[in-house]
Amino acid sequence: MLYRRLMSYARPYWPHILGIFLIDLLSTPLALLKPLGLKIAVDCVVSSKPLPGPLAVVTPDSIAHSVPRLLVLAVAIQILVVLLIQLQELAHHMLSTYTGEALTLKFREHLFRHLQRLSISFHDSRGIADSIYRIQHDAPSIQMITVHGLMPFLSAGLMLVAMIYVMARLNWQLALVALAIAPFLAILIGTYDRQTEGQYGKVNRIESSAMKVVQETLGAIRVVKAFGREDRENARFVRYANTGVRAHVRVAFAESVLGLLLNLITAAGTALVLYIGIRSVLTGSLTLGELLMVMAYLLELYGPLETISTQIATIESSMAGARRVVEVLDEPPEVLERPHALPLDRAKGRVEFRDVSFGYEESHPILRGLSVIIPAGIRVGIAGKTGVGKTTLVSLLNRFYDPSSGEILLDGVDLRHYKLADLRRQFALVLQESVLFSTTIAENITYGRLGASQHEIVEAAKAAHAHDFIMHLLKGYQTRVGERGMRVSGGERQRISLARAFLKNAPILILDEPTSSVDVKTEAVIMDAMERLMRGRTTFFISHRLNTLQNCDIVISLENGRFADAPAEPGTQQGLQSSIG
Secondary structure: OHHHHHHHHOHHHHHHHHHHHHHHHOHHHHHHHOOHHHHHHHHHHHOOOOOOHHHHHHOOHHHHOOHHHHHHHHHHHHHHHHHHHHHHHHHHHHHHHHHHHHHHHHHHHHHHHHHHHOOHHHHHHHOHHHHHHHHHHHOOHHHHHHHHHHHHHHHHHHHHHHHHHHHHHHOHHHHHHHHOOHHHHHHHHHHHHHHHOOHHHHHHHHHHHHHHHHHHHHHOHHHHHHOOOHHHHHHHHHHHHHHHHHHHHHHHHHHHHHHHHHHHHHHHHHHHHHHHHHHHHHHOOOOHHHHHHHHHHHHHHHHHHHHHHHHHHHHHHHHHHHHHHHHHHOOOOOOOOOOOOEOOOOOOOOEEEEEEEEOOEOOEOOEEEEEEEEOOOOEEEEEEOOOOOHHHHHHHHOOOOOOOEEEEEEOOEEHHHEOHHHHHOOEEEEOOOOOOOOOEHHHHHHHHOOOOOHHHHHHHHHHOOOHHHHHOOOOHHHOEOOHHHOOOOHHHHHHHHHHHHHHHOOOEEEEEOOOOOOOHHHHHHHHHHHHHHHOOOEEEEEOOOHHHHOOOOEEEEEEOOEEEEOOOOOOOOHHHHOOOO
């Protein structure tokens, strides 16, 4: 089943994979030609025997009957065969490298796209590091299986059949002796598979855990340094890494033992053929040249046998990574777009919660039976203690999650009936932790609306009080903000986020603690920009501090997962309070 799944992902590259296979097939006749020069030198030059039948037909008499020229012919054939083998290997290497990398890129893209579509709850539970590990380290398993595993496996099989046939034509008794080791190889491979079953997957899980420690530590490096916990985090990383090293060593030991036993078995087969072959030469039933040819073919016979054996280890290792990728690809998004979902151009902004409940776990609900009607254009302040579900409440509006029960309506229609992309275009978000990408300020602003003109970018920045500080930067709007925007201050990051919201010009605005991490002076600047941003929009303003909600039309408070009457603030419309359930 997993093989079929991987083959379906590789379907666009089947012509390339077929080309690799055909080039691989050339190795069989070229391998058959390798001992030909040696046979001519020994039998025809040294022992004065006639050329083999097919070669005698195409070789001119002037060469066939001249020992010096026969020696030159043997040398020329040897050089030509080596040249052809090198050209075949070059073509195989280039095509397999291109195909493998292109296939991996496509598989990574498919996985990355799917990960972005998965629900927020999936990423909350799995963490970012595990997803990164699967993209970077597990996704290449598809090329290891289809290009570097399956193709060599098949071509080695064909090479094996060809070598058995040729050896049987030369001396069938020696061919049978050579194949006597095959059952022992099969038993050895079967034992190896049973011993290492599940070990490769365990290694991947341990390495993913170690990467998670690195990601968490470097992502919170300021906290780590502030508390002087570098040694603790290093010890935590080393603990996971050491476990991974031990798991790697166990697998490597099993692979080494497999290789050792394979070589011992093939060496025993080679010795047995050599013993019987020498006796045949001494009795005159086999020429020395034929024995040398048989021995050369024997090496080519055991080569495919060893390739088949070792490729099983490669494929088994890669299958562990492929299973981890497919496991994620099989993960269904919790938030799905319904068939025949309704398009939505621009919402008016009327929002209604009808008996809405939600919990990340069914046994622990965070929101319980919330009901409220928010007319279009109203500013709603949401207050409450940390952890009561304020951010969760507005996350339901974007359909980052769906309610466990009840429904949320936008302009009288359940959110689940709208097209997801259209619905999310109706919201602009400004979060407590400003999210910027490691690109230019202009590109971060246009994240709100791709394709915006430079004039529109500047106007949005001016509205957010960001234009002046941007122009004081060395490269202005083309200044790169660094990873997570760390090359600009917290207040500057927040104003860039506001500019992005201005440019998006969405009818509904969500402000989640936008001033909690800035100083009083910067807060005043940001509040002035937000005041203009909120005009004419349905706004949900989350804050711990009630004084920042004083310009809201209604202030509702969350307590124990329910709406509670909040203290009246200037501008509060008490009529709306009656709609709170």
